[in-house]
Amino acid sequence: MAAPKIRTLHDAVAELIHDGDTVAMEGFTHLIPFAAAHEVIRQGITDLTLVRMTPDVIYDQLIGAGLVRKLVFSWGGNPGVGSLHRFRDAVENGWPRPLEVDEHSHAGMANRYVAGASGLPFAVLRGYRGSEIASRTDTVSTVFCPFTGEELAAVAALNPDVTVIHAQQADREGNVQLWGLTGVQKEAALAAERVLVTVEEITDELRPRPGGVVLPSWAVTAVAEVPGGAHPSYAAGYSVRDNDFYQAWDAVSRDRDTFRTWLNEHVSVRTEEAAAR
Amino acid sequence: MAAPKIRTLHDAVAELIHDGDTVAMEGFTHLIPFAAAHEVIRQGITDLTLVRMTPDVIYDQLIGAGLVRKLVFSWGGNPGVGSLHRFRDAVENGWPRPLEVDEHSHAGMANRYVAGASGLPFAVLRGYRGSEIASRTDTVSTVFCPFTGEELAAVAALNPDVTVIHAQQADREGNVQLWGLTGVQKEAALAAERVLVTVEEITDELRPRPGGVVLPSWAVTAVAEVPGGAHPSYAAGYSVRDNDFYQAWDAVSRDRDTFRTWLNEHVSVRTEEAAAR
Amino acid sequence: MTTTAPCTPDELMTVNAARALAGARTCFVGIGLPSTAANLARRTARPDLVLIYESGTLGSKPTRLPLSIGDGELADTADAVVSVPEMFNYWLQAGRIDVGFLGAAQIDRHANINTTVVDRGPDKPEGRLPGAGGAPEIAANCGEVLIVLRHSPRNFVRRLDFTTTVGHGSGPGDRERLGLRGKGPTAVITDLGVLRPDPATAELVLTELHPGVSAEQVRAATGWELKTADSIGTTAPPTPEELATLRALKAA
């Protein structure tokens, strides 16, 4: 009924992501869409506002590449390893460009996506009380319960221009299934104007899986088959997390020149196909 | 760590459900806990406030049995057949006793459970605007978005004293799994002070199922093994819906005496074991 | 196929209700007449129609008519099954669904609906109807709303006994004022013909008659002074395929 959803990664990124967009590339350690981020770097799509609960190495790379003007997040580190040096360098020293931040708690970010996915302008939660987080953002406020009078936190809805996620499988119609830790991906996808899904595999049929989250094709804008597209994170059933990469990233990212050399060698000059491997 | 959760249906109902309680017996056509409701009738637990999105034959029976003082709901009918005659007789004629109603839309009820399960006093939705529903309840109000100024509907949280659901399986620790149409059961259970789950089968191990909803034992108060406990509704993988029963209920329930005879023969004088069959 | 097959008024209603879905991608389906029509549409006018039931199923492809919105086959054949809160919040409320397909007990000239209570006269208690179900938010959040019900002065009333679900409120601009998404009701399909809102007044006017039905019949079955469109069309008779498919569906 609609145009075919299956695209090459190059074309999907070029069609869906534009300079100045607000982009969420979600994933909670699992199923992080690295290949799509690398394609963004290759195409030099810039002035991005990046959104994610747990910006990790993928955002460190985009920030270090100079493509990001603002980060909306709740925890920015290299999980299990330490700091994100490119993120810190951008925030602390403005290198390679200043980075604005809109900082939340996990509960706040999760609910901002829920509001976005629900077509509501805000969400209510028990959070932020007494924390100074609210003093540095204009997307936290308060509401009063009209029944009990109790004061609660309110967070503004998040509605990215584009959400990018990686999933295990899609069928030829563009129906998508992911399983394992599915984090906040459904909410991030449904909150967005456009949805790009990279998948390990395009299959004839999606077999329902325990813990499976299905996004029907009519809720997805484009699908690209990118085996290994979550590396160095993992895709349950297809790959395991490359913990060595995360450990090694600490040294790579600590120094600006080392980082640039790495980026050039491993992302910028590689073709999409080679990079996906 | 806690006392064993596995009980007989008789004991579970006697321990968890008391006169005057607010009780939700949830299920969206599928997995409706009829056997537990019949045990409530046998034990004569009365002055109940019953809560459910889609009160159907199970609540018609409890209302006709004279055990219910108030109904909180959003759609009360015999699905695919017609009216609930005992419900109508109670509301219209006060037989066998007057029935107070607190009436909502489905979206409102679903969100009232979500608020209850989330430990929030209310939920926000796009609903009720222009409907007269809000004029007959004190559990619908409005809030203004602190970011956009938009006015939205607010509904008060629902926190039943007891929620009763039927599931396919539990393990010996009292971990529960249901699958198929799981409706609003997770929210209804997590919103309640106490949770009673009747199951088709107690198994050594819960194998994860596509679409499976798991309630860990520490979120469940008691489990009773009641094979067929959802009849005349169904348990996917165990039974099919007895559509003939629903069709026949129309005639049974239309007349007060016919109903009383039915109730006496099929519920009141039967033992728990016989009734479950 | 232009053969005219003999058929009942209910069949005319259902076939035309199914045809009204020819342009829809996704349809939020109420049980009863809307479900019959939507399932017929998936077999005739719109094979790739995505059927969405409030019990939590996205993309159900039942092989027979479900008796209730929670029949097992709706889940077994779905692209995805979600919780009821997710259905109402993420899928319906967010405005993702093209068409909401509703029935009604009472409808007024602005396509507002009552499914809650009826006035049975002085000194009598209100008559109880099933209640709102999903209708208020379906009507509020879908791209457009189709309504299917049988035509009688009891159903098409001058004044609703209770406003359960807002169609066009009291006229143009009311949906916007109330913050309701979408176009609201775009057609009311009955066993006599089709009514559509006049763009200028948002009042339902008679735009099509089923074959063999007169405008006078429709007016007599309507509780208000029904206006008619400048030119009233006649619906195409059901094709033998439509009828055969519908009858097979209902027999299964």
Added chain:
Amino acid sequence: MTTTAPCTPDELMTVNAARALAGARTCFVGIGLPSTAANLARRTARPDLVLIYESGTLGSKPTRLPLSIGDGELADTADAVVSVPEMFNYWLQAGRIDVGFLGAAQIDRHANINTTVVDRGPDKPEGRLPGAGGAPEIAANCGEVLIVLRHSPRNFVRRLDFTTTVGHGSGPGDRERLGLRGKGPTAVITDLGVLRPDPATAELVLTELHPGVSAEQVRAATGWELKTADSIGTTAPPTPEELATLRALKAA
């Protein structure tokens, strides 16, 4: 087993942090030191401890220490995997979880925590820490909070550079005033000993020393004038079993 085994300060910290979970049924586990301690507890003091990770796992039973909160084994061994919004709203926010187990970059005398930014002096930009993560709502919504971190004047500060997460605010009654559930922080377990809030003042006081550590050492490692309990205990030395289990965990 009363044999004293030689061990490192970090091992003393972790073993005592694990013991602090002896009475817990459910624990919301932060990554790093809390995760190590909670996994040790599941192998020693509390075999049926339910480990809950913010990535969405309820009842994880990992066979080795997860490097991150999203390791596949956390999901594969869980009783249930839920979405992140469900985790924070239905499980954490509703007050179902007994103990929240947190780390910290800076902590003050009322057990408030900073994990956001540090002041690096005049004319220097703030130093960037990872941020809040789940901590503010974990501390706000669990039955009680345990905190584990290494003891140094850089970490135990007179005044936080930024309040990310409220422990006891500015003193007794503050949690209630702010609408925070639960008891808040009940123990801070370090590589030198254990601090607990004085019930009268909600100020952290030194209640236990690890074997071989002096109160003077702890005071020197604390950025405020640390008070001591009327009687200071000494933590039991790690048993050989505890140490062997911890070392096997870390080696795996």
